[in-house]
Amino acid sequence: MSVYFPQKKLPYLLVLPQLIITAIFFLWPAGQAVLQAFYREDAFGLSQQFVGLENFVDLFSDPLYYKSMLVTMVFSFSVAFLGIGVALWLAVMADRVIRGKMVYQTLLVWPYAVAPALAGVLWWILFDPNIGPIALFLDRIGLHWNHFLNGDQAMILVVISATWKQISYNFLFFLAGLQAIPRSLIEAAAIDGASSFRRFWDIVFPLLSPTTFFLLVVNLVYAFFDTFGVIDTTTQGGPDGSTNTLVYKVFKDGFIGLDSGGSAAQSIVLMAIVGLMTVIQFRFIERKVQY
Amino acid sequence: MTDLVLKNIGKTYPNGYQAIPSIDLVIEEGEFIVLVGPSGCGKSTLLRMVAGLETITQGDLLIKGNRVNDKEPADRDIAMVFQNYALYPHMTVRANMEYGLKNRGVPKEERQAKVTDVANMLGLDELLDRRPGQLSGGQRQRVAMGRAMVRDPKVFLFDEPLSNLDAKLRVQMRVEIRQLQRKLATTTLYVTHDQVEAMTLADRLVVLNKGKAEQIGTPMELYDKPATTFVAEFIGSPSMNLFDAMMTEEGIVLSDKTRLPMSHAHRGSVIWGIRPEHLQQSDEANADFSLQVQAVESLGAETLIHGLLEDGSGQPKPMVIRLAGPHLPEIGSYMWLIAPAKHWHLFDAVTQQRL
Ligand SMILES: Nc1ncnc2c1ncn2[C@@H]1O[C@H](COP(=O)(O)OP(=O)(O)OP(=O)(O)O)[C@@H](O)[C@H]1O
Ligand SMILES: [Mg+2]
16 A cells, blocks of 8 residues: 655655664764774874774684673573573463463563663672672572672673563563464363373474574574673673673773774674674574474 | 263353253264254363363263263373364374374384374375375364374264365265264264254254253154254254244134144143145145245255244244245245144243143
8 A cells, every 4th residue: 555645755754853863873873883993093082093904803813802702602592591491481380370360470571661770780789799688598508609709600690680671571472472372282182192291392382483483583682782781780791701791892892991993893793793683583583483 | 882971961160150050961882972052052061071171060971981070181082173173283294193192102103004094094195294284174174083083082072173164075074074983983972053964964963052951862853853942943954933822622823814723632822833844835725824925045956935924922923935846936925835734843832842
């Protein structure tokens, strides 16, 4: 269907604000980043010098960058798998609840309304080695908790903080997915002699696979790019870079390390990754995951 | 040997709605029982209780003499064909059919032999490696039946298995289901709201109305001697013509104009009925009554004539006549009719029971 506008200019006028916003807040900074990646700035930001691909060469010969990549992988996949696993389990439980279904479901959706930075602060307090109730409890059962010193514990903390919010989101999708599975399929499987465990793994889980795959990509993208707030409020990338993800490193190198060229080069690599993931999402998921 | 016994079976849903007050039914081995009734009368509820998908809130269910009320569906040795077929969409036809055997730990060779056997019988050989999404409605229906058959269960349960098919395929599958059931001699409980399907398939019919069994019997018993006005109207197409009347000394009085001589002990209000196919055309001298023609439906082999007849309620009531061959009476004209006494049905006006 097409709408007829008597004035030729009106449609362009209507999309103009959108175009301006995109240009100012996305295209212009992106262009700046691309340019910056080919320059080197002195520490005071007074002079710039064109250096070609040198920033990229430096980047890919820096072992810290590879460490950050590994950290990002571990972090992202942990967040995605933990978030998906817990949400699926909760959704299956919620789907079985008959009484008070609404209350239960509403409660599970709440965390999503909490700002990511706030979520970070919340977990930071809960796990604070000196005053955090969870940290104190862990200490009491003989597990010494200090994420300021222990890199693995710092990773666990950021993973939990980042996952927490995502569970609500995943939960909603899984619940909708579960409710879309015809009851008669489950009943047929019950008559076919499948235990509830087998019914889940043979019937429900495969039928949820489009949802699961979609959520996997969404969660990976989230963990990659959208967890700056969580990391900044809990560990600031430490200790010793053990939670320094690629996105956090861009910020750290650019604004704290004042290496705008290197930071810009990293941004470009990140942009390439975003592009790649988008392609995967559209090409791979929409075609492969169906039955 | 009795195969399936429903003793005082009742169902009250958790929300307090009593879908089935109480039903008694004894089914012999190899019998084909059809549950028929209008929408919402509790057919599916009853079937699902037998399957174990719905808890039984009252009475006992016996399969081969064992009480199975509290047994899981898997342990009842039944197989069910669902209205939407409920095929596993992510599995091939073969996997769909094998799934029940697999869960029961049947070895692989035996499984494959059985699947091949059944696929042969149903003409599914070519389709074994397809997914349900790649099949037509009729083929899916066949696969659903195949899945039920490979397990060789004690009882087949069907819940309106043909209602998603087009008219022609429905007739074809109906015949096929009947033939298969004869061949396998497996006790079958079949739900439908289509009375033609019910009549043609059943050894015995159970007519359900608001959760109560109005009548249980062979199709011809129900056709010849409907126990209630509900059964009378439900079985047969077009429905039986029913009229309010009075039973007096001189017989049945529909109106001042229409009196049908009969000697019967009952006195008072009755409902008089006759099937459309039992009315005959005649001349004025021999006729029982006349009917003004309102509409004519010519179906080729037969003709349905709709008219109005005044009855005890004082209002003209519609009456349908079914005549063999073509007839073309003029609309508005009068037809003289005979209603042979041996085809009359009489019901108590209050209890609606057959007199
Ligand atoms: N889970 C339930 N809770 C409460 N009432 C129910 C439930 N399921 C069914 N009913 C009611 O029980 C009655 C019988 O339902 P049932 O599904 O057995 O009807 P049916 O004869 O199979 O009808 P149809 O021909 O439309 O399939 C209906 O009035 C229905 O509203
Ligand atoms: Mg039903």
